[in-house]
Structures are given as structure tokens and as C-alpha cells.
Amino acid sequence: MTKTPHISVQHLNVHIGNQHILNDININIPDKKVTSIIGPSGCGKTTLLRSFNRLLDNTPGVSITGKVLVDGEDIYDPKAEVTHIRKKMGLLSQRPYPLPMSIYDNVAYGPRIHGIRKKQELDQLVEEQLKATGLWNEVKDRLNASATRLSIGQQQRLCLARGLAVSPEIILGDESTSALDPVSTSIIEDLFISLKEKYSIVLVTHILRQARRVSDYIVFVYGGKIIEFGPTEDVLLNPKEELTREYVKGYIS
Amino acid sequence: MTKTPHISVQHLNVHIGNQHILNDININIPDKKVTSIIGPSGCGKTTLLRSFNRLLDNTPGVSITGKVLVDGEDIYDPKAEVTHIRKKMGLLSQRPYPLPMSIYDNVAYGPRIHGIRKKQELDQLVEEQLKATGLWNEVKDRLNASATRLSIGQQQRLCLARGLAVSPEIILGDESTSALDPVSTSIIEDLFISLKEKYSIVLVTHILRQARRVSDYIVFVYGGKIIEFGPTEDVLLNPKEELTREYVKGYIS
Amino acid sequence: KRPPVIAPADDVEGTINISGAFALYPITVKWASEFKKLHPKVVFNISAGGAGKGITDALSGLVDIGLASRDIDPSEVKKGAYTVYVTKDAVVPTFNTGNPDAAQLLEKGVKRDQFLNIFVNGTIKSWNQLAGKVAAPIHIYTRSDAAGAGETWAKYFGKKQEDLLGVGVYGDPGLAQAVKKDPAGIGYNNLAYLYDLKTRKQVAGVHALPIDVNGNGKIDANENFYSTIDDLTAAIADGRYPSPPARNLGFLFKGKPKKKELVEFVKYVLSDGQKFVEENGYIALSKAKIQEELKKVQ
């Protein structure tokens, strides 16, 4: 927390319909670290994560107040360019959702949208990102096959490669391993750890053990509020708040 | 494994379309113990579990050969009575699916179709099962509310209570905690452990740590075949097979 | 108030089932209700559905009377169709009152051959081939549905409805409407659609296109009977208006009717019943024709 924060959330409130989902959130997500968001089901973890890249905007009936500064710029400023903000952040969802096209096109999709048309340049990018996620050797002979042919674990890595191809600064993951078997899970976890050299990473997870394995910082959310935020070991092993202690007990038992 | 097995699978082969999903399965599920089925995604865990209570029958294009003996009786015998077999086994799916009726009626549904009509008897049964799953105190004031109003964790316990109400002998669970938060998960896990006094329990799980916590025996399935079967500690900590070792490595790391 | 009708010892009773042409349906309902006043024990079941349906029903014995508004096909006669004509209506050629040559057209009229060349041969394409100088093309409208009106108009030339040229429009009112909206339009209509039954005058917008019956190139006094519906029906009744395009409408039986209530009903229709005909836009049969038809049921 010595560096300047990468994402700084200030007095964020989110309502959906007349429900108050997030309640006065204030947090600074550190740069080039892994931060995990934990909390019971329905506490607002996903909502918080989605507020970072303005995906919340598409939710029916949502109203958002407060600020989210990314690199010092308020993304909820009406003048802010939403596609630009989103390009900065790669999203990895719970289950992999490959786009309905070939493996190659999945990775090339983002760069193409942002104007890269040259075949050579694209080829290079695709290869680079598939290598970064360890997929290259597994798929290099069938780049034109449909992405849905891959196993779930491979699909999830493909989605990560796809996100990395638009050179984001931040990676957001929402329970990105919960559909995977242990082998695939540990590959993804290792990837997260290796990627934090270049990216800031925010993960939502239910598995406290995973949070411990991969993250530097932990945010505990409960009932739409941030209860505790601090370095991993502190929050998991030595929580300050009663609520946190209660929650992480399940992890210790 | 000293007692007689509760379920005995002999040379079970399952094809769906022209895919060979389960390949010559032979296994004896012990009585009054928790047995966990583990294995990578798509290896056939769910299929194996569903073969135990003949839910596979409804899958389009399925063909099944071999025997599954429950209490010594072959359930795939054409003369076997399928509703009777199913009544013997409670099923708990991945996400809770409450029946479209009130909390009370959900639990009373099974007993009612099996001929219990007396209000008093039903009341008692419902209370008993809701207590067994620790729900009674949470819902006793709103037994007539729709079951969908409950939280996911509560719904899952309700589904368990519903299954117990027809006094099964075996409980089958397919990743029954994967949609739940840690608190609800540990409640359900504790329930499984306490229930094994009266029931034989078979669980499918991805979480090796969970398998370790709750189960007495572990079956490792890979590519439609049983690779290893034995007491929990043996399989997880001291696997005999190379494939198993590879798979549980993720757990140990 | 009238004193109550003392019913004579009434031995006319039974059920009469009727179905068929829409053209005859309304007047038949009227006749039935009047007949019921005289013979309360008779029950009517009247249903509309088209001439073909009525004929099929009658020939297969499902109903007693089929209402027929078209020619009976030889194949139907073979099956035992037996027709008694009960009233008439007529088809009149029409054009738009806004036609630039309207005055000359009314004065000169149109000969049968000219109609034939417009409606069937298609050799007359422009209004100035009939009268006047404006070379406006003739827009022909015809009935799209198989209908008595179309058939009768075609029969004027010895043809069938399918031989008529023009844009098909559904139903009598549709055809009237289409001509009313198009200054260059020509069509034909049952006369009830051309006259207002209250004022007895021609409706605004469309006009009967007079037929030059004797072919002398102008409409003589005895050819000029279009101003009111009553003049026209009189002309039809005494034959000054050619037939076709006037036509007889009939009751169709399977074989000669025998049942007493049927015979009584037909007799009623051909006698007292005729007085309801004109107020409803139909044309009464001539005395001679009535006698001829009455013979068919005796």
C-alpha cells in the first residue's frame, strides 16, 4: 500500500430498484498486487467488481453515486469514455464464455475492434497471449477450430488470453475457477500470481484457501459494506472485526 | 469395507449416442459411510451418480448395460420398480431446486405421494426433517411461504429435508455445495457427517479438501473409468496410481 | 292495435332447415319470421355460408332448402337439384361521377358489344373510345370472389366470371368503393349497392353507366330509367332492362318438395312474401313468372 492506488473508490453507493446493494464503499486497490474480495453469498462482491469497469451500467434499474478513480480519473464522470475504461480492464467471469468464433478469432477479437487489421501483427499478438496463458502448445495446430471445442479449463485460459490481448492494466476475476477442476484451478491460480508483475488483479472468490494462496490483500464485504480490508494474513488469521472472524472460522475449521 | 456393500456396481457400461461415457465400472459402495467421487470435469462423475437411481433412463440416446445391485437387488432388472428404487435414494443436486409450492408442502410432498394423508402425521414429519437439517428455527413461522423465498443455502437444506422425508437409505449429492458460501457449505458438510449414522452417502465433489473433510472413502474417476478406490487418506495422501497422484497434486500444493 | 290473429286450425308444423347464399339470406330471414306469424308451429333454422355450401347441404339432405344465387351446374342437376325462383336482382354497370366525360357517357350510353370489348376482350382501353375526347385509360374493376354479380355480368356476354378482366376486389361494397375512388374506374354492382334504399336515389360518387339497349348510339327515353331504384326495378320487371344482367334467385331442393310445411312456405313466398321484396332492394318476379314457379310445387 505504499504505491499510489490503481483504483480508488470513494463513497460509492449502488441501488438496484429500491434495494441498497452497496453502501458507502471506500477502498484503494493497490497497484500490481492481487486483491481478493470475499464475503457471503449475495453480499455484493460481484456488484462491487462490476462497478470497476462500469458493467453495472447495463443492469436494469441501477443507480450509482460516488466516485471510482482509475489512474486518478473518475470513470463515472459523464464525459468519461466507457469503452476506453473497459479496455483497461480484462474481465474473467465465473464460467468461461468463449465468443462464438474460432480460437484465433477469440483472441484477435479485441485487437481487431481497436483497429489492428494487419494479419502479421495479429498473428504475433495471438501467439504471444496464448503463450502467456500456456495454451499455445495445446492449440497451435487448431487455431481455426471453434473455441467451444476446448475443455472448460482451456476455455477459461483462452478467455484470459483474450482479455490480455487488448493490453489491459487491471484484471478482474469473478470466481473464475469455481467451474474448474483442481488441475485447471491451480494453473489459473499460478497464472494470476505470475501476471501480477504486469497487472493489478482483483478477484472475487468463495474459497478462502484460494484467497490465501494468491492474494496480497483481502477485502471482506458483508451486507453491502466493506467490513475489513488489509493484507491477506492479517485478515484471514488475525481479523480485527467480529464479523470477519465469524466468517473466516469456516476456513480455519 | 468390512460390512456388505450397500450399492454394488458390476460391469456397468454407459453409452450416450455413440460416446462411451462409463467404461466397465465395478465398485462396492459401503454401507453407512460417506463415499466421495472425484475426478476432472467431464470424466463421468455425474453420470455414475445418476446411474444409481436410474435417473439416467431419461437421458436422450442413452444405453446402459451391466448391473447395479442395491441391497442385493438389480435395479436395472426390467421387472424392477423404478419409483421404489428412487424412493430409497435421496438426491441433492448442484443448485437447490425447490418444488413450486410452500416450504411445508415441499417437505410433505414425498410422504404425501407415498400415501401419508393425516395432517398430524405430516406435521410431525415435516418438523422432524426440518429440525434434522437445522432449518426449523429459521422457517417455523412461515411454513406456508413459497420455498423460493428462502436464501440459496436454506433452499439447499430444504431440499435435503425433502429428500429425508421419504426415509431413504442412501443420499446422493452432486456438487451440492458448489453454489453456496462457506458458511452454508460448512453447515451442509456437517449435516452429511452427522447423517452417515443412518444413511449411506455418495457425494460428487470438485473440492478435494471437502472430500477429505467429509468422506470415508474416495473414488477417483478419469475418462469414464474408475482409476482408484479406497479410504480417503490413502487416495489423497498416498495414491497408488500415477493419474491420481497427478490429479491430487493440485490439492497438496 | 291489431286484434290477435286467430290461428286457423293449423296443421302446418315441422322444422325447415335452410342454408346457402348470402345474397338470399336476409330476405329469407324476413320471410321466415313473417311465415312464423301465420304458422307458429313451424321452426326455422337458417344459416348463411355461400351458394355452393347451400347446394351441397341440400343435395346431401342436410337441409331442406339451399339458397342458390348462381346458375346450377349440369352436374348438380344430375344429382337432383330442383330450383324454384323466388325473387330477382340485377347487376348494373357503374362508373365514377367524376369521370371527365361523364355527361357524354350518360347521353350516349354504352352498347353491349362495347362492354364486351372492355370487360372481356380488352380491346377498348381508353374512355375516348366510348365518348368524349380525354384519352384516359379505363381502369376495370371486377369481383375477386366467386359471386353471383360477377357471374351475371359475365353471362350478359355469354361468358363466365373467370373471363372478366380487371382488378379483383372483394365483395360488392368493395367494388363500389373502388369505382367511387377512381375517376377512371368502371365496374358493376348489384343494384342495391348503387341506390340508397331510403332516398331511393343513386348514391354519390358512383353512377350507373346506362346501357344502349337498341344500339342507336344514344340513350332514348325508354332507355333512361336509372334515376331511382323504383324506375329501375320497374324496367327490370317489364324487361326493358336486359336479363341478364338481371338474374333470378332461387330455392334449391333435392327433388320436388313434398313436405307440407315446405310447400306452404314456398307458396307463401311466391304470394304474400313478394311484398317485402322491393323495400329490401330485391326485385319482385313478374306475375307470369310467379305462376310458372308456383306450378313447380303443385
Place this chain on the structure above:
Amino acid sequence: MRRRKAEELFFKILMLIAAIIVCGSFFLIVGTIFAKGLPYMNLDMLTKTPGGGFYIGKEGGILNAIIGSLYVAGGATILGLLISIPVAIFINMYMNGKKFLSDSLRVAFDVLFGIPSIVYGAFGFLIMVYFGFRASLLGGIIAVTLLVIPILVRTLDEVIGTVPLELRDAALSLGATRWEMAKVVLRQIRPGIFTAILLSFGRAIGDVASVLFTAGFSDNIPTSLHEPAATLPLAIFFQLSSPVEEVQGRGYASALILTIIVLVITVLSEILIKKFSKHKS
């Protein structure tokens, strides 16, 4: 970036225009019918049968057609439900995964769905003549039932498809028979059944071609299944072909009545659907 934004804006505007056209057509139609029909609307239209032949007479109303239509559409929908619920259940729950067979059945019902109502009407009439059956309320109900069965089967089939398989498994693993499972599923899809009823009733009450030859047409309210019955769409059709302007006006008023009936049914069913969705999460 500018170009990408402009493209989005362009299509957004197109979408808005399209939505306005599609919804606007509703107002245009209802507006036209109101404008034409309202001047001729009166209480008699709703409460009296036609006096002196609907075609000539200007008295009375079209009560016979309103009742006839309700009889025909109601009867056909009930009869259709009685047949199509078992069929939909059978296809989905009793065919034990014989995919080819159940898919073929679905194609068959799709084809039946596509068969024009005029063919059902004409065909119904052929059968009636064959059996010596006069055009009657019963004939109309049967022809319209043929018409709505595929609609009902298809809709119910779709709705049943949305019920999660796990719910069926849950019922089965409690020892329920397939029929008992079917009852749970039926409960779950109650709102869907309402949608199906609405669709079928709407189609049944508005269809002309299937009743043209089968139901007959009469000025009286039918008192038994064997009497001919008038229906609203036919009454509209006939009145509009009358030479008398006033009767044509009554045709527009009848059209207005039919439109209002259909709209009321639609709105009612939307409300019912909401009410019955209680147990769905």
C-alpha cells in the same frame, strides 16, 4: 473511435424508428377501428340479437355473434387444452429420451401449426358432409379445436422445456411416478399455461376461415351444440358487405367490439400470469 460511435448512433436511431413503427402500427389499427366504429356503437349492439335480418335490419345488435364467438373460442380452447396438455406431457416426459421420435413429433406439430386455417375449415367441412353433419356450433368448435391444438402443443412444449431438468429429477428421486412428476411440472408452468390459453383463445376468437363453412351463420343465439352459430369475425365480414351504409357502420362497431374483447383478454391474462408466477424464483 468517432466512426465507431457514429455507427452505433446510426443504428440506435434505426432501432428507435423500427420500434416506433412496430408499436405505432398497433395504435394505427386500433385508432382506425375506433374512429370508424365508435359512432355506431350503442348498448343495443351488445345486448340484442339482430332484428329482421342483420343485413337489412338496422335494429338490434350482435349479441348472437358475441355469444357464438365466446362459445366457439371457449369450447375449442378447453377441448384443445384437454388434448394438448397430455400430448405435451407425453412428448416431454414419457418418451424416455427417444429423441428422434420426439423431435419428429415436434416437426409434425410445426407443420400442423403452419397449415392455414382455411384448410382446417374446408377439411372440417368435408368430414362433416361425409358424416352427414350440419354446420353447427359443434362443427365450428371441432374445426377450431383442430386449429388450436398445434398452437397449444407448441407453446406448452416450449414452456415445459424451460423447466429445469433438476426439478424433474428432484420429484423423481422422491419416488414420484412420471405422472406425479408431470403434475409438479404443470404447477411450475402455470403462467405458461395461461400464455398458451391466451394465444389459443385469441387465435380462435379471431379466425374466420375455419368457421366459414363449419359453424354456419344464424341470427339466433344457439341453444344447443347442433344449432348453427354466428361468430364475430363472420358477422363483421358480412355486415361490411352490406349495401346499407348504416349496416356497414355496424360492421365497424362489431370490429370495435371484437378488438376490445381481445384486448381485455390479453390484459387480463397478463395480470393472471403475474399473479401465478409466485413460486417461480
Place this chain on the structure above:
Amino acid sequence: MQIRILKDKILSKLMLVFTLASVSLLLIIGIGLYVHSIPILEKSSWGTLVTSSIWKPLKGLFGFYPFIMGTLWVTGIAIVIALPLCLLTALFVVEYAHAGIRRVLVPFINLLSGIPPVIFGVWGVLFIIPLIQNYIAPHFVEFSTGYSVLAGGIVLAVMIFPLIVSIISEVLNTIPQELKDASLSLGATKWETIKKIVLRKALPGIIAAVVLAISRAFGETIAVLMVCGNNAVVPHSVFDPGYPLPALIANNYGEMLSIPLYDSALMFAALLLFIIILLFNIISRLILARLERKLTS
């Protein structure tokens, strides 16, 4: 216990009977129509009936070509008008409209689906015909009465709006939000996401919607016959009148069904419709199955 299972067995048999009975309707109709078409098929061959353009039934000349073409024109025009409008509307409703607007729009589309064909026909005569005659046609042709395949197509298009919109909306709703999120978070605009991802994923569903709409449009009778001119001539432009098969049956059946050959000809028209719809459904199924296989694997 025994009783429950017996009940299940009996009901299963009963349902089987119901299912077979209702499906065999297809067979019965097919055979029935064929049997009634035999008299005309004995007089002329399939080939001449379908390709000849001369329709003089009372002279024994039965050419169905104009009617087949009339059907195709009207249906084609309806789809060409309705598909883009409905696709855009569905996209608007599902992807762009605010919840409030959606709550207003969707009921209107549902209401539209309830309006009976006669009403569409009446509206067509009162509104579309004058519109074409006075405002549209004069820009293209010298004169049109308004009664044309275009009028039929427009009325039919409006009739199938709700069907297409609701099916496409349903399809769009089944596309997982996560998939759209995936594209959006790569920095794609919403429109790019729709164009490249949503429409692609929805393609089979859209095709299915069109198939259903075409099936419906083929058979629509009353509304179309009131506006499309019903001239037994092959149309050459959208302003020409046309005469679809269902209109042919409705117009003539009630009047002519007691004349054997005419009756048989009309039943043959019904048989043609039946065959077209049968083939169309089967072919489109095959195409759809292939497409889905291509997209999913």
C-alpha cells in the same frame, strides 16, 4: 403403491393415444386432400397444373402458377418488410430500451398479436390501400388501385410483427449476459457487441423465427384476400394485384364446392399449400440443424 403405478401406466397409454390421434391429423388431412384432388389429377398432370397460368375453371382449365406466385410474392414482401424492422425492434427492446420503456413497449407488441385477421383486413382496406394508391404508387408507376401484393405484404408484415419480435426477443434474452460482458470488457461498443457476438449467437433463433413467420404468412387468408387484388395473373411488380392460394380457396369454396371438378381444384390448392408447408418445414429444419451443429462444434 400399486395403484399409483397402475395409474401412471394407464395415463401413459391414454396420452399415447392422444398424441397419436393428434399427430395422425397430419396424415388424415394429407390423405383427405389428396383423395379429393384425384378428379382433377386425373384430368391433368401435376406438372401442367403447377406450371400453367390459365385459370378458367368452368372451361376446365386449371393453372395454379399465378396463385403459387401470388403466395410467394405476398409472403416474400411481408418478410422483407417485417424482418429488419422486427430485428431492430427486438434489439432495441432487449438491449437498449430502459426498463420503463420496455414495460410500455412489450405489452403493445403482445396486444398487437391478439388482434384478429379480419381487423387487419379492415384496416388494410381503410388505411393501406389509399396510402398506396395516393401516396406510394404515384412515385413509381402510372397508376395502381392500391389493391396489390404490396398491400397484402404490408398487412401481413404487420400481422407477423409480434410473432417475430417476441421470438427474437426470447432468443436474445437467452444469450448469457456474461458473453456480452466479455465483449464489452474488451472495449467493444454495445453495437459492436451486438453485431459481432449477439447476432451471430442468435442466428439459428432468428432463422427459426423467420421460418415460423413464413409458415404463418403462407396460410393467412382473410386479411390478405381483402387487400391484395385477387387477380389470377402472375404479378410482375409490387403494385400488381396477386392472388394467393388461401384466398383462392376462401373466395370460391363456399360458392363452388358443389361442382365436382371445381371442388377438386380447390382441394388441390389446399393440397399444394399443405405440401409447400410440409417441405418448407422439413427443409428449414435440416438447414437449422446443420447451422446449429456448425455453430456449437
